[in-house]
Amino acid sequence: MSQQALEGITVVEFTAFAAGPCIGKYMANHGAFVVKVESASRLDGFRTHYPPFKDNIKGWNRSGTFAMNNDCVHSIGLNLKVPAGVETAKKLVAKADVVVENFTPGTMSKLGLSYDVLEPINPRLVMLSTCNLGQTGPRAEHPGFGSQLTSLSGFTHLAGEAGGPPMLIYGPYIDYIAVGYGYIAVLAALEHRRKTGKGQYIDLAQYEGGAHFLAPALLEYQLLGTAPERQGNHHLEAAPHAAYRCAGEGNWCVISAMDDAEWKRLVEAIGSPAWATSLRFATQLARKENEAELDKHIAEWTSTRDAQEVMETLQKAGVHAGKVNTVPELFTDPQLAHRRYWRPVEHKEVGKHHAMLPAFNLSATPCADPRPEPCLCEHTEMVLEKLLGLSKAEIDNLASQGAVELEKSLTPATSKS
Amino acid sequence: MGKLPKTNPAESTSALDGYRVLDLTTPLGHPCGKILGEMGADVIKIEPPSGDAGRSRSPFYKDPSGNDHSLFWISYNTNKRGVTLNLESAEGRAILTRMAKEADFLLESYPPGYMDSLGLGFNQLSAQNPKLIYTAITPFGQSGPYRDFRGGDLEIMALSGLMSLTGYPGKEPLRISLSQSEAWTSLYATMGALTALSHRQANGGSGQFVDVSAQAVCVILCAHAPWFWDYNRDTPSREGEFMTGRTITGAKFRTIWPCKDGYLTFIIYGGPAGQKTNYELTKWMESLGMAPDCMKQKGDWSQFEVATITQPEVDEMEEAISKFFVNITKAEYLKGVAERGMLGYPVASADDILADDQLQDRNFWQPLEQPGRDQPLKFPGAFAKFSGMECGTRFRAPLLGEHNQAVYGDEMGFSSQEISRLREAGVV
Numbered sequence: 030m031s032q033q034a035l036e037g038i039t040v041v042e043f044t045a046f047a048a049g050p051c052i053g054k055y056m057a058n059h060g061a062f063v064v065k066v067e068s069a070s071r072l073d074g075f076r077t078h079y080p081p082f083k084d085n086i087k088g089w090n091r092s093g094t095f096a097m098n099n100d101c102v103h104s105i106g107l108n109l110k111v112p113a114g115v116e117t118a119k120k121l122v123a124k125a126d127v128v129v130e131n132f133t134p135g136t137m138s139k140l141g142l143s144y145d146v147l148e149p150i151n152p153r154l155v156m157l158s159t160c161n162l163g164q165t166g167p168r169a170e171h172p173g174f175g176s177q178l179t180s181l182s183g184f185t186h187l188a189g190e191a192g193g194p195p196m197l198i199y200g201p202y203i204d205y206i207a208v209g210y211g212y213i214a215v216l217a218a219l220e221h222r223r224k225t226g227k228g229q230y231i232d233l234a235q236y237e238g239g240a241h242f243l244a245p246a247l248l249e250y251q252l253l254g255t256a257p258e259r260q261g262n263h264h265l266e267a268a269p270h271a272a273y274r275c276a277g278e279g280n281w282c283v284i285s286a287m288d289d290a291e292w293k294r295l296v297e298a299i300g301s302p303a304w305a306t307s308l309r310f311a312t313q314l315a316r317k318e319n320e321a322e323l324d325k326h327i328a329e330w331t332s333t334r335d336a337q338e339v340m341e342t343l344q345k346a347g348v349h350a351g352k353v354n355t356v357p358e359l360f361t362d363p364q365l366a367h368r369r370y371w372r373p374v375e376h377k378e379v380g381k382h383h384a385m386l387p388a389f390n391l392s393a394t395p396c397a398d399p400r401p402e403p404c405l406c407e408h409t410e411m412v413l414e415k416l417l418g419l420s421k422a423e424i425d426n427l428a429s430q431g432a433v434e435l436e437k438s439l440t441p442a443t444s445k446s
Numbered sequence: 447m448g449k450l451p452k453t454n455p456a457e458s459t460s461a462l463d464g465y466r467v468l469d470l471t472t473p474l475g476h477p478c479g480k481i482l483g484e485m486g487a488d489v490i491k492i493e494p495p496s497g498d499a500g501r502s503r504s505p506f507y508k509d510p511s512g513n514d515h516s517l518f519w520i521s522y523n524t525n526k527r528g529v530t531l532n533l534e535s536a537e538g539r540a541i542l543t544r545m546a547k548e549a550d551f552l553l554e555s556y557p558p559g560y561m562d563s564l565g566l567g568f569n570q571l572s573a574q575n576p577k578l579i580y581t582a583i584t585p586f587g588q589s590g591p592y593r594d595f596r597g598g599d600l601e602i603m604a605l606s607g608l609m610s611l612t613g614y615p616g617k618e619p620l621r622i623s624l625s626q627s628e629a630w631t632s633l634y635a636t637m638g639a640l641t642a643l644s645h646r647q648a649n650g651g652s653g654q655f656v657d658v659s660a661q662a663v664c665v666i667l668c669a670h671a672p673w674f675w676d677y678n679r680d681t682p683s684r685e686g687e688f689m690t691g692r693t694i695t696g697a698k699f700r701t702i703w704p705c706k707d708g709y710l711t712f713i714i715y716g717g718p719a720g721q722k723t724n725y726e727l728t729k730w731m732e733s734l735g736m737a738p739d740c741m742k743q744k745g746d747w748s749q750f751e752v753a754t755i756t757q758p759e760v761d762e763m764e765e766a767i768s769k770f771f772v773n774i775t776k777a778e779y780l781k782g783v784a785e786r787g788m789l790g791y792p793v794a795s796a797d798d799i800l801a802d803d804q805l806q807d808r809n810f811w812q813p814l815e816q817p818g819r820d821q822p823l824k825f826p827g828a829f830a831k832f833s834g835m836e837c838g839t840r841f842r843a844p845l846l847g848e849h850n851q852a853v854y855g856d857e858m859g860f861s862s863q864e865i866s867r868l869r870e871a872g873v874v
Contacts, residue, residue, distance in 0.1 A: 217485050354606070
């Protein structure tokens with residue numbers, strides 16, 4: 030196997046849910062050694078709170094939300110409420126290049142693991158704190174989840190039909206924006222360290238990352254005095270620009286014609302029906318004006334056709350079109366399959382399932398086949414041996430103080446949280 | 447002719463000081479160079495002489511001289527210098543080839559195969575500059591059955607699966623009304639480019655090719671939905687303003703609530719944060735005599751779990767909560783949830799965000815000058831606060847060909863006669 034891009038980088042995570050863990054997961058996909066500090070007394074909420082659980086049976090090693098964000102990561106059991114647990118965490122940090130944490134601001138200080146404490150131990154450390162609103166400001170300590178922060182950040186307002194209520198955007202949309210910026214911030218700080226020899230602290234507010242994704246709307250309000258509103262799938266100028274019902278249950282295909290030339294190709298591709306030659310649809314302006322009628326005509330054409338066939342027919346004619354993939358179809362989509370976006374893993378409790386790789390493919394240093402998400406405390410001994418050189422006896426001693434937690438000591442009964 | 451100037455990396459105060467980026471992207475890739483520029487890279491946006499497609503994206507701001515400026519262009523091309531170059535001409539290609547010898551990164555988002563056909567593909571340019579990191583940003587990727595498909599935001603969001611999860615059940619699947627795929631795809635392109643830089647630094651200086659697919663990027667907008675299928679062969683779908691998939695009973699939860707002046711987000715959660723939220727909301731409602739018995743009876747809510755709750759239990763609580771929310775404003779709600787440590791936020795729009803005191807207090811906004819305006823705009827600042835280096839907006843998006851003289855003349859050493867000739871020949 031060729032050398033991976035981030036091989037040799039050690040990451041210690043104090044993370045839960047999505048925004049922190051997914052950064053470490055992506056780094057691990059590219060070869061970093063990533064250690065997630067966990068404890069049976071303080072579980073990642075994704076292990077315990079939310080489905081899917083394998084076969085609908087709850088259990089901390091059976092969570093699909095956890096699987097998404099933690100493949101290739103190593104789980105070490107450390108109880109940070111026990112002094113020797115905190116001491117062990119500091120020793121791990123001393124060996125690390127990167128610490129990622131996404132607790133509510135103030136939590137790392139309470140645990141005795143703030144940057145002020147860690148920096149003297151390891152001046153080369155890059156530490157990223159990622160949270161909803163940032164480490165400072167009047168509402169810094171207000172807790173929140175990404176699925177709702179997506180609303181404060183302006184995205185929910187922009188999902189829905191014109192004039193209708195806003196729609197939920199699935200999942201913690203803004204968390205994954207922050208994952209991207211967090212990953213970039215960490216690699217940038219490591220690059221800076223190569224030049225200066227110094228680490229640093231990074232305060233990332235998910236809310237602020239989101240504002241970059243809304244930049245044109247923020248400028249519109251300031252420059253034009255208007256704010257963008259919900260408009261279904263429609264476009265300010267282009268028509269058609271919508272999703273159309275296709276043959277069979279729940280099948281849809283989007284179609285858009287961005288200018289008059291593309292419209293002409295579309296008309297030809299659907300067999301130049303009489304309605305399409307009407308002056309009511311001859312120009313972009315006219316089509317936009319008569320959009321409801323236009324959408325109805327196009328939907329009539331698509332309604333008897335297979336969504337995949339609609340997409341391929343129109344694409345062949347040089348027209349924008351795309352099947353609305355359902356979730357199961359993501360696993361059979363030929364393009365995603367070609368890119369090997371989903372990779373099979375075998376988890377000892379869940380069995381065979383899939384991990385998702387980063388959406389950028391590197392030609393010289395591709396991702397290795399991933400390992401499944403870790404079972405709770407699965408790698409405690411391995412990590413303590415590898416990073417701290419501890420012997421079995423030393424590890425057992427820490428375990429007897431309750432400072433470290435071993436997978437074998439967690440009883441099956443307790444694993445069904 | 448002189449070499450392109452490079453600052454000494456040892457003097458750096460930004461992560462990417464001294465790095466040169468050639469940005470040949472169309473709108474799908476615009477934000478990538480912007481982010482690299484925020485971290486100090488010298489980004490040169492290279493446009494066809496007729497102008498980049500992003501300049502003609504609506505809506506527009508008309509400056510006092512009557513010139514239209516695309517808000518998309520202004521937003522995603524900050525921190526770039528701009529030159530024009532006709533890659534369809536032999537001389538244009540020769541100039542780019544020369545520039546690529548000195549560059550660290552090249553970003554492009556033309557259809558797959560186009561750059562190769564011009565002799566400007568990865569293999570051709572890396573042969574003369576092995577350290578070049580060449581990032582190609584396309585709707586579907588460089589190979590595979592959909593590689594030549596056309597994909598705008600709508601098609602990308604459809605094929606990513608996100609639309610199947612947005613909208614009312616059985617009705618039209620929806621995208622987000624403000625195009626999002628450019629920012630998402632460019633975010634991942636930047637991740638890829640920096641991953642390749644890490645490799646180059648650690649492994650003897652070789653660059654590589656980074657192939658970014660917008661469709662693959664946007665699958666992450668489905669969040670954990672794919673694991674419902676992967677684990678249990680369940681199919682998550684769109685549920686309007688409701689959230690499903692959080693219980694083993696199949697109960698669904700309201701997420702969007704009408705309030706006095708718009709909408710709020712609130713979701714009944716479990717776990718410590720959810721239990722506290724529900725407890726605080728019950729107290730808040732009780733203070734106005736609006737808490738129903740079913741909520742008061744939960745006591746401190748410490749035994750409350752979401753995964754096993756039934757639909758009738760949810761409905762009973764939500765009916766009372768909706769009556770409470772309809773009488774409060776977005777601002778009252780934001781103040782209330784912050785004071786009480788509850789989970790929940792108003793559904794904000796651009797004007798609410800610009801007015802938020804949290805962002806003001808953190809000095810998030812940076813001034814952005816715009817031609818013809820006395821007052822600078824409030825523009826999103828650093829995507830993160832770094833204790834040890836600079837990050838953020840340094841200067842506005844370039845006008846068409848604004849830096850032709852600086853780049854071709856001052857840095858590459860073309861004389862003004864040569865530049866005039868290139869202009870007349872349609873090269874720049």
